[in-house]
Amino acid sequence: MRTVEFRRRREADWARLESMVDRVLKRGLNRLSDAELEELPRLYRGVLSSLSVARKTTLDRALVQYLEALAARSYLAVYAARRSRTGDLWRALFEEVPRRLRTMKVDLAMSIAITGVGVIVAWTLVSADPGWYFMFVAPGLAGDRDPSASTEVLRTALYEGGGEAGLVNFASSLFAHNTGIALLAAALGFAAGIPTALLLFTNGLMLGAFLQLYASRGLLFPLLGWLLPHGIPEIGAIVLCGAVGLHWGRAVVAPGRFTTAVALGQAGRRGSLIVLSCVGLLALAGVIEGIFRQVVLDDRVRWALAAFNGAWFFLWLSLGGRRAPSARRDKVRP
Amino acid sequence: MTAKASPKKSAGVDIVPPEAVRLRFPLAPVLSRMVAFFVDCGIIVILMVLVLMLAFALRALTAVWVVLFFVLQHFYFTFFEWTWNGTTPGKRALGLRVISLDGGALSLEAVVARNLMRDVEVFGPGVALLAPEVLLGSDASWLTAAGGLWTIVIALLPLTTAKHQRAGDLLGGTVVISDPVRIPLADEVTARTQPELTLHFSREALSIYGEEELEALVEFMRQIDAGQTTFIDQRHIATTIAKKIGYAGTEPHEAPIRFLRSFYRAQRSALEEGLLYGERKASKFAAKRRGSAGRKG
Numbered sequence: 001m002r003t004v005e006f007r008r009r010r011e012a013d014w015a016r017l018e019s020m021v022d023r024v025l026k027r028g029l030n031r032l033s034d035a036e037l038e039e040l041p042r043l044y045r046g047v048l049s050s051l052s053v054a055r056k057t058t059l060d061r062a063l064v065q066y067l068e069a070l071a072a073r074s075y076l077a078v079y080a081a082r083r084s085r086t087g088d089l090w091r092a093l094f095e096e097v098p099r100r101l102r103t104m105k106v107d108l109a110m111s112i113a114i115t116g117v118g119v120i121v122a123w124t125l126v127s128a129d130p131g132w133y134f135m136f137v138a139p140g141l142a143g144d145r146d147p148s149a150s151t152e153v154l155r156t157a158l159y160e161g162g163g164e165a166g167l168v169n170f171a172s173s174l175f176a177h178n179t180g181i182a183l184l185a186a187a188l189g190f191a192a193g194i195p196t197a198l199l200l201f202t203n204g205l206m207l208g209a210f211l212q213l214y215a216s217r218g219l220l221f222p223l224l225g226w227l228l229p230h231g232i233p234e235i236g237a238i239v240l241c242g243a244v245g246l247h248w249g250r251a252v253v254a255p256g257r258f259t260t261a262v263a264l265g266q267a268g269r270r271g272s273l274i275v276l277s278c279v280g281l282l283a284l285a286g287v288i289e290g291i292f293r294q295v296v297l298d299d300r301v302r303w304a305l306a307a308f309n310g311a312w313f314f315l316w317l318s319l320g321g322r323r324a325p326s327a328r329r330d331k332v333r334p
Numbered sequence: 335m336t337a338k339a340s341p342k343k344s345a346g347v348d349i350v351p352p353e354a355v356r357l358r359f360p361l362a363p364v365l366s367r368m369v370a371f372f373v374d375c376g377i378i379v380i381l382m383v384l385v386l387m388l389a390f391a392l393r394a395l396t397a398v399w400v401v402l403f404f405v406l407q408h409f410y411f412t413f414f415e416w417t418w419n420g421t422t423p424g425k426r427a428l429g430l431r432v433i434s435l436d437g438g439a440l441s442l443e444a445v446v447a448r449n450l451m452r453d454v455e456v457f458g459p460g461v462a463l464l465a466p467e468v469l470l471g472s473d474a475s476w477l478t479a480a481g482g483l484w485t486i487v488i489a490l491l492p493l494t495t496a497k498h499q500r501a502g503d504l505l506g507g508t509v510v511i512s513d514p515v516r517i518p519l520a521d522e523v524t525a526r527t528q529p530e531l532t533l534h535f536s537r538e539a540l541s542i543y544g545e546e547e548l549e550a551l552v553e554f555m556r557q558i559d560a561g562q563t564t565f566i567d568q569r570h571i572a573t574t575i576a577k578k579i580g581y582a583g584t585e586p587h588e589a590p591i592r593f594l595r596s597f598y599r600a601q602r603s604a605l606e607e608g609l610l611y612g613e614r615k616a617s618k619f620a621a622k623r624r625g626s627a628g629r630k631g
Binding site: 001002003004007008011014015018022024027028045048049050054057058059060061062063065066068069070071072073076079082088168169171172173175176178179184185186188190191195205207260261262264265266268269270271272273275276300321 | 344349351353355357358382395396397400401403404408418419423431433434435438439440441442443444446448450451454458484488490505506507513514515516517518519520522523524525526548549552562572584599602603605606609610
């Protein structure tokens with residue numbers, strides 16, 4: 001019988017694949033010899049085609065069930081998670097992330113706009129009535145830096161150093177705290193982006209109130225020197241994570257021509273690398289905020305670092321991942 | 335697929351790999367996933383305790399264990415799902431695995447995306463209900479209620495989506511399956527048929543029964559091969575079949591096994607030839623159907 005012949009000719013291959021797949025699923029692809037590794041994809045494709053044929057031409061249900069199980073398990077063995085080399089990962093973060101952000105201009109703009117509106121609102125309200133300050137800045141964060149403090153107290157707060165051991169601890173706790181908030185800002189985008197928007201807005205409020213307080217005492221320049229070196233990566237990371245969150249929110253609310261599930265899947269994978277890069281940015285911000293800022297008390301050095309940070313951050317976002325024009329021309333030539 | 339579709343045991347999900355052959359995987363039950371999650375949390379706690387003890391023993395800076403705690407809390411799942419092919423220790427203990435819905439390999443982006451939401455799903459409800467000022471910056475009770483309600487909706491997603499996807503699965507385009515069970519290959523039933531002893535059946539005789547009856551016959555023949563049937567049973571089955579198809583001969587009564595083996599072989603050949611022309615006969619009650627050969631892959 002044709003189908004009996006079909007099975008007899010392939011049984012040995014299937015048995016070999018079965019033993020390979022057993023080992024791979026238990027311990028990973030390392031357990032296979034080189035020869036087996038070369039054979040695996042061929043056997044896998046063979047089983048899939050046998051399954052496809054068997055489904056249509058044979059009435060031996062036991063055989064079909066066996067092939068279904070074998071095919072499913074070989075799929076899991078062959079399509080293991082793509083382990084990219086470390087170099088690829090770095091390249092992804094440096095080039096792919098800005099490229100994706102540039103496709104998410106709408107969300108980026110919204111994220112910046114919401115934060116900006118928060119800053120402006122807080123600034124206006126606090127300059128009209130300093131009592132608003134306490135609404136926008138949590139007392140734990142402010143410490144004794146509020147409208148009731150004297151200008152001298154505010155000024156010295158910008159230049160206090162810290163003990164050596166305490167600095168690293170301070171940096172790490174800042175990193176953990178801020179990264180938690182940034183990750184939350186992104187994840188909350190799932191709720192149609194509303195909590196993300198609120199988070200960005202209140203962040204902006206806090207910033208605006210703080211800026212206004214120092215500006216009203218004529219301390220804006222030193223304050224920015226104190227804030228910007230770590231603020232650029234930190235606030236930048238929060239804005240980027242907020243943009244990702246808003247992007248996800250838009251996928252929930254307006255999936256376009258896809259179903260919500262498909263749109264979310266695409267949006268999620270698009271944004272996750274960005275969030276990963278923000279973790280790196282926040283680690284950097286933590287180091288600057290925890291160590292550099294306490295050690296370096298000179299406004300000019302601080303401003304220099306702030307300018308440097310602003311420069312590479314902006315350049316990374318706008319130029320990262322763009323191919324040089326000559327390279328593009330080479331691609332067109334056959 | 336044979337015409338009589340196998341009864342749906344547990345819910346399954348169809349994946350089409352790049353080779354374009356549809357594969358079916360059993361969906362992991364939500365309860366198993368919760369248990370696996372608790373096991374993983376337990377492991378995280380144990381690791382944190384170990385880190386703490388090590389840090390104190392070595393008088394390391396607070397920074398060291400703060401950062402390690404952060405990494406453990408947020409990247410434990412990502413690390414394992416990325417390096418262990420979609421499983422974590424907890425999931426492995428329960429035989430679960432994460433796979434990508436688009437049929438390709440699990441990508442880092444999918445793994446990161448699906449684990450980002452866990453903070454919201456697990457800690458979100460607690461934060462939204464107990465300490466809303468962390469999120470909102472001011473006291474607003476209706477916002478708290480809305481936030482709490484929303485996090486409950488998110489937490490219940492695995493029960494409401496068709497593929498038991500939680501919010502993280504939706505974001506990563508992934509689904510959690512139970513590892514497929516290994517099925518051994520049963521012996522070929524026709525192997526014991528000796529060609530020279532086969533009987534001849536007319537075409538009309540072979541057009542009575544359908545695939546269902548063939549399946550039942552295979553079961554019976556497996557029992558014969560295992561020695562679980564009596565001569566009376568074999569003769570009974572053989573004579574019933576002979577009567578139905580109008581077979582005139584003494585073999586069903588005297589050598590039922592030989593009759594059954596021949597009949598099975600002949601009937602299966604006949605039905606399989608029909609398959610090649612796209613004709614299917616589900617059972618003796620069904621009329622012969624011309625179905626599309628490409629039906630159900």
